[in-house]
Amino acid sequence: MAHTENFRKVAEVGDIPLGEGEGFDVGGIEIAVFNTGDEYYAISNRCSHQHAPLCKAGERKINAEDTWTDERGGVDTEACTVSCPWHLWEWDLETGEHEASGQRIGTFDCTVEDGDILVRI
Amino acid sequence: MESSIKRIRGVAEAPEQAFDDEIVDLDFHVNPLEDELLAYVEDDRALDKLTTEFGATPVMGKWDAAYGIKEGQEGLFTQGRAKYAEDVREACAPLAIDEPIVNPGINNLNLQHHPVLKNAVCQAANDYMLDHFVDEGVYTAMMVPKWDPDYAVSEIDRLADEDGIVAGYSWFDPKVPWGNEQFDPVFEALVKHDLPLLLHGSLAYWPQHSYIGDDMLTWTEVLGFDWPIHAMVTVVNMIMRGVFDKYPDLSVVIQEGGHWWVPFLRYRMDEFYEMHPEDIQITPRKMESGERYLGRLPSEYLRDNVYFCTQPFALPRNAGEAENLLDLSLADEMFLYSSDWPHQTLDPPTWFYTSRAFDEETRKRILSENAKEILTI
Numbered sequence: 285m286a287h288t289e290n291f292r293k294v295a296e297v298g299d300i301p302l303g304e305g306e307g308f309d310v311g312g313i314e315i316a317v318f319n320t321g322d323e324y325y326a327i328s329n330r331c332s333h334q335h336a337p338l339c340k341a342g343e344r345k346i347n348a349e350d351t352w353t354d355e356r357g358g359v360d361t362e363a364c365t366v367s368c369p370w371h372l373w374e375w376d377l378e379t380g381e382h383e384a385s386g387q388r389i390g391t392f393d394c395t396v397e398d399g400d401i402l403v404r405i
Numbered sequence: 406m407e408s409s410i411k412r413i414r415g416v417a418e419a420p421e422q423a424f425d426d427e428i429v430d431l432d433f434h435v436n437p438l439e440d441e442l443l444a445y446v447e448d449d450r451a452l453d454k455l456t457t458e459f460g461a462t463p464v465m466g467k468w469d470a471a472y473g474i475k476e477g478q479e480g481l482f483t484q485g486r487a488k489y490a491e492d493v494r495e496a497c498a499p500l501a502i503d504e505p506i507v508n509p510g511i512n513n514l515n516l517q518h519h520p521v522l523k524n525a526v527c528q529a530a531n532d533y534m535l536d537h538f539v540d541e542g543v544y545t546a547m548m549v550p551k552w553d554p555d556y557a558v559s560e561i562d563r564l565a566d567e568d569g570i571v572a573g574y575s576w577f578d579p580k581v582p583w584g585n586e587q588f589d590p591v592f593e594a595l596v597k598h599d600l601p602l603l604l605h606g607s608l609a610y611w612p613q614h615s616y617i618g619d620d621m622l623t624w625t626e627v628l629g630f631d632w633p634i635h636a637m638v639t640v641v642n643m644i645m646r647g648v649f650d651k652y653p654d655l656s657v658v659i660q661e662g663g664h665w666w667v668p669f670l671r672y673r674m675d676e677f678y679e680m681h682p683e684d685i686q687i688t689p690r691k692m693e694s695g696e697r698y699l700g701r702l703p704s705e706y707l708r709d710n711v712y713f714c715t716q717p718f719a720l721p722r723n724a725g726e727a728e729n730l731l732d733l734s735l736a737d738e739m740f741l742y743s744s745d746w747p748h749q750t751l752d753p754p755t756w757f758y759t760s761r762a763f764d765e766e767t768r769k770r771i772l773s774e775n776a777k778e779i780l781t782i
């Protein structure tokens with residue numbers, strides 16, 4: 285189909301659980317793909333603050349049961365954001381923007397076709 | 406085509422080169438569970454009071470990081486909670502940290518009211534650290550109870566000979582500054598056992614109940630500026646009051662008190678001292694020794710006796726500016742890498758690889774060599 289030209293398959297539906305993300309190296313470019321339930325979003329895997337890998341957002345903490353929240357950063361499916369696992373900067377998955385600093389990181393078109401998650405770099 | 410797409414898995418969260426380098430982390434907080442900590446309290450009367458409904462450390466700071474972030478309380482445990490040695494190892498692996506120097510992160514203890522209860526928690530914390538970290542081969546900074554110098558000395562004497570105890574851990578705070586002569590026995594004990602004194606900030610306990618403190622309404626002011634101002638006052642107080650003339654072998658490490666103020670102090674202390682040196686002779690240590698002036702310029706003690714942990718680094722993004730600041734701060738002699746795990750202000754060692762401001766030598770000194778010079782590891 286014409287509209288998926290230049291898109292490349294990174295994973296299959298079901299590979300990335302709801303509210304989580306997965307990192308991919310696509311020809312040397314690191315991206316993270318997040319599943320918000322309604323959509324998949326592809327965004328640069330490196331937070332512009334100190335280069336944390338965003339794909340680790342939502343990872344379970346060490347001894348999470350003894351802390352106040354279970355995860356390091358994570359996806360907010362309603363707000364359509366991901367907060368970074370290191371310092372919790374919150375990135376808009378659609379625009380790649382961090383509102384407080386005004387910084388922006390790359391976002392990539394992402395679509396699903398025939399059960400495949402496709403990304404255009 | 407498909408072959409150039411790879412899943413990013415595995416544990417690395419630091420640049421590849423970091424895993425080849427040796428990295429010592431001067432500020433790694435562990436957080437025992439309260440029950441497990443209190444099980445180490447030796448005095449039954451103290452234990453009885455510490456297990457009331459108010460808990461072991463009931464007094465809160467006036468303002469908290471929780472107000473400054475969306476996730477609220479999460480800030481203190483952003484990365485998780487290390488209770489035992491294996492937790493520390495698990496946390497350090499992806500960050501390329503080889504030697505974490507752990508401390509019992511009970512940072513609000515100093516603010517509490519009752520000296521007997523505080524001593525009981527301190528004793529318990531040190532024994533917990535012995536069991537769970539020192540005996541497990543993790544280097545540990547023992548707690549030094551600033552509020553009770555006699556007890557501090559007896560704790561240092563009790564524990565300092567353990568191989569894994571490599572530093573004393575205490576606080577710069579709004580109370581009696583460390584230049585005061587009451588701390589001489591503590592300095593003596595630290596020097597005798599060859600332990601540096603790590604001084605950390607804590608909560609918004611300072612400055613409380615003052616006009617300035619009461620009008621600090623944001624965590625940026627509290628963490629970003631009230632800590633450094635007090636760290637600065639602590640360092641200058643120690644230097645001008647002759648601590649390092651009396652204890653030339655004492656090393657003091659400022660943790661989370663800022664570090665970019667080093668150039669400010671270097672030039673300002675010398676300028677002011679050279680112009681107004683006549684009150685030095687009536688400071689108590691000089692009254693006792695009969696010396697009229699400091700033995701050296703204030704900036705020289707700063708350079709030789711004081712060290713600064715780098716976290717939160719706040720490195721200028723412009724590499725040229727960063728390099729200038731590092732030079733002026735004598736970073737290659739005075740800076741020590743610290744992560745502050747597990748707090749929200751965590752600094753993995755990424756800065757040292759992503760900024761062009763560091764040459765190989767400076768990076769090495771900050772990441773490990775300076776630390777190894779003052780710690781016996």
Ligand code: FES
Pocket residue numbers: 331332333334335336368369370371372373
């Ligand atoms: S590295 Fe992402 S918030 Fe700091």
